[in-house]
Amino acid sequence: MTEQRKGRITKIIGNMVAAQTDAHIIQNEVAFILHGKERLKSEVIRIRGNLAEMQVFENTSGLKIGEEVEFTGELLSVDLGPGLLGQIFDGLQNPLPDLAKECGFFLKRGVYLEALSSESKWEFTPLVKSGARLRAGDRIGFVPEKIFKHYIMAPFHLAGHLELTRISPKGSYSLKEPIAQLKDEEGRFHDVFLKQTWPIKIPIQAYAEKLKPQEPLVTKMRLIDSLFPVARGGTYCVPGPFGAGKTVLQQLTSRHAEVDIVIIAACGERAGEAVETLKTFPEIIDPRTGKPLSERTVIMCNTSSMPVAARESGVYTAVAIGEYYRQMGLNVLLLADSTSRWAQAMREMSGRLEEIPGEEAFPAYLESRIASFYERAGIVRLRDASIGSLTIGGTVSPAGGNFDEPVTQATLKVVGAFHGLSRERSDARRYPAIDPLISWSKYPGFIEEKQEDRGHQILRKSYEAAQMMKVIGEEGTSLPDYIDYLK
Numbered sequence: 001m002t003e004q005r006k007g008r009i010t011k012i013i014g015n016m017v018a019a020q021t022d023a024h025i026i027q028n029e030v031a032f033i034l035h036g037k038e039r040l041k042s043e044v045i046r047i048r049g050n051l052a053e054m055q056v057f058e059n060t061s062g063l064k065i066g067e068e069v070e071f072t073g074e075l076l077s078v079d080l081g082p083g084l085l086g087q088i089f090d091g092l093q094n095p096l097p098d099l100a101k102e103c104g105f106f107l108k109r110g111v112y113l114e115a116l117s118s119e120s121k122w123e124f125t126p127l128v129k130s131g132a133r134l135r136a137g138d139r140i141g142f143v144p145e146k147i148f149k150h151y152i153m154a155p156f157h158l159a160g161h162l163e164l165t166r167i168s169p170k171g172s173y174s175l176k177e178p179i180a181q182l183k184d185e186e187g188r189f190h191d192v193f194l195k196q197t198w199p200i201k202i203p204i205q206a207y208a209e210k211l212k213p214q215e216p217l218v219t220k221m222r223l224i225d226s227l228f229p230v231a232r233g234g235t236y237c238v239p240g241p242f243g244a245g246k247t248v249l250q251q252l253t254s255r256h257a258e259v260d261i262v263i264i265a266a267c268g269e270r271a272g273e274a275v276e277t278l279k280t281f282p283e284i285i286d287p288r289t290g291k292p293l294s295e296r297t298v299i300m301c302n303t304s305s306m307p308v309a310a311r312e313s314g315v316y317t318a319v320a321i322g323e324y325y326r327q328m329g330l331n332v333l334l335l336a337d338s339t340s341r342w343a344q345a346m347r348e349m350s351g352r353l354e355e356i357p358g359e360e361a362f363p364a365y366l367e368s369r370i371a372s373f374y375e376r377a378g379i380v381r382l383r384d385a386s387i388g389s390l391t392i393g394g395t396v397s398p399a400g401g402n403f404d405e406p407v408t409q410a411t412l413k414v415v416g417a418f419h420g421l422s423r424e425r426s427d428a429r430r431y432p433a434i435d436p437l438i439s440w441s442k443y444p445g446f447i448e449e450k451q452e453d454r455g456h457q458i459l460r461k462s463y464e465a466a467q468m469m470k471v472i473g474e475e476g477t478s479l480p481d482y483i484d485y486l487k
Contacts, residue, residue: 007052007069009033015056015307016352017042019069025052028075028201034068038110041092042069043076043309046353055309055349057092058109075202078317079115080324081175081195082122082143082150085261086294088278089115091302091314116195121172124152124179124194132164137206137327138383140167140180140192146295148260151328152179155196156206160185200316204323207380207388213416215379216445217333217391220256223434227455229445230417232331233379233389236441237339237411240421240433241401247273249421249432250335250395255284255293259391260330262293265300265318267311268341274303308345315342319376322390329386334377336394339370343407359406367410374414403438417441437463458487 007021017033025031025044031054033040040063042054052071078093088096093115103111122143128134136158142149154162166181173179173194180192198204213231230236240246247269254262266274278301284293298321302314315336322334336342343366350363358364377392394415398405401423412418422435436459445452465485469477477485 005071005073007031007071009063009065009067009069010051012060012063012065013352014348015058015060015309016053016349017056017060017063017069018051018053020050021052021069021071022050023071025071026073026075028199030072030074030076032070032072033063034070035063035110039070040110041112043313044071045349053353055312057307057310057313059307075199076313076316077197078200078320079195079197080321081116081193082145083116083120083175084298084321085146085148085296086298087115088299088301089317090306091300091310091312091317093317096301116175118175121174122194123171124168124173125170126167126180128164128167130164130167134162134164134182135160135206135383136162137204140164143194147289147291148296148328148330152192152194153196153206153327154182155190155192156198156204158182158184158190162190165189198320198324200313200320203376204320204327206327208383209381211379211381211387213379213389214444216443218258219253220258221252221432223432223436224419225445226447227436227445227452228417228419228434228439228441229443230391230393230441231443233377233391234417234443235374235377235392235394235415236417236419237394237396237408237415238419238421239396239398239403239408239411240426241423242397244401244421244423244426245431245433246395246397246421247277247337249419249434250337250393251277251280252432253393254297254333254335256287257333258331259333261296261298261322261325261332263298263300263318263322263332263334265302265315265334265336267300267302267315267336267338268304268308268345269302269337271303271305274301277301304341308348311342311345315339315373319373319390319392322392323376326380326388326390327382329382329384329388331388332390334390334392336392338397339373339394339411340397340407343370362406366406367413370407370410371414374411416443458484462487 005023007019010020011018040058042056046053126141138154139151142151162182168179175195178191182190213234215232216229217232282294286293300314300318322332325332347362379389396408419434420438421433426433461484465481
């Protein structure tokens with residue numbers, strides 16, 4: 001690290017730190033604040049002249065004006081490679097079990113571990129020969145990971161046509177050993193490893209075509225599959241008041257949905273809920289394989305007690321991992337719980353940046369941020385004609401169950417299905433507590449449209465009859481209305 005890539009702290013407001021520097025810095029690059037022996041990770045979120053404003057992913061207590069900041073010149077990135085499945089990460093992709101072994105019950109700030117063990121050996125099998133013409137994202141070989149073939153692909157950041165100049169024979173290799181070499185159109189050589197890194201806020205687009213979601217995703221929950229279907233590669237949201245069963249519904253979906261990989265982003269969840277998820281998932285038996293469900297699951301865990309900046313990085317890290325497995329032709333389901341707490345983190349940081357607030361003090365760019373997140377879902381045709389999909393389902397926790405608040409409304413503008421939970425149904429112990437009178441879906445399902453409309457019509461009539469019976473009682477209700485109520 002040269003002197004030109006350094007700066008000094010000039011302002012500290014909560015977990016937002018401003019540093020003055022003469023270095024050429026870029027938006028969203030990673031910086032480290034040097035506090036004694038600690039190196040606190042942060043991300044540049046705004047640049048004004050020679051002032052860089054950063055969100056710190058750690059507790060900032062004890063930091064002082066004048067302390068040194070190192071700028072890395074690298075964007076906040078995720079490690080992609082074999083070994084992700086079955087892992088539990090925090091928002092910065094630190095493996096939490098390893099972090100607990102390192103630090104004990106109370107995690108220390110400034111401790112960052114490698115997401116994937118560089119010492120582990122993987123049995124690599126090549127699929128192409130030297131001299132092959134490739135492009136970014138094309139498959140070079142594979143290693144077995146749990147029940148899947150984990151394809152090793154040409155690095156996503158390489159542009160144009162690539163020539164494979166060398167490839168290793170079948171054998172065991174670690175993540176640090178190069179298994180191939182590529183030459184780009186400008187004659188530069190690039191080593192290929194089992195692992196690659198990718199900036200979390202940039203979508204992976206190494207595919208031939210993005211398709212329109214049409215095929216229904218089977219969740220094996222009758223209410224969803226019949227009346228409010230979700231398409232494979234589509235988006236949906238589950239808003240509802242606290243305690244209405246959002247997390248339970250997501251766990252049921254992850255267990256029974258017909259997908260290959262499940263990624264759970266616990267964003268700002270209460271610690272009790274996160275602990276329950278971490279305890280139950282290893283014990284849940286996958287109905288498809290008869291093995292623990294955790295073998296095809298990746299969990300990103302950010303509790304409400306962790307720094308708010310890590311919530312945003314956790315959501316983007318989860319979606320980047322989802323896109324990576326989609327590139328292998330797999331069907332991926334990403335469950336974000338809850339996007340409201342991510343929005344609250346944005347509001348907190350926006351206030352510290354002194355930006356002009358929007359509705360309910362959320363930033364004016366709230367809608368565009370939520371839209372850009374859900375737009376990373378989709379079903380894609382890869383260059384070898386295989387199909388992969390990433391389905392995104394996010395829960396929303398509106399205060400008091402008010403669906404007119406900004407986060408819910410911004411989400412409804414971009415998703416394809418809306419599964420609204422109601423307090424009345426959850427209090428009556430009717431699970432899933434999806435209210436069929438307010439929920440909707442734009443996706444085609446298994447039932448013909450005419451029959452689906454008929455089902456909605458019966459539900460509306462039944463509700464009207466029930467409301468009337470509350471006023472006039474059963475005795476004053478006509479027989480046809482009572483039959484509608486029973487339906």
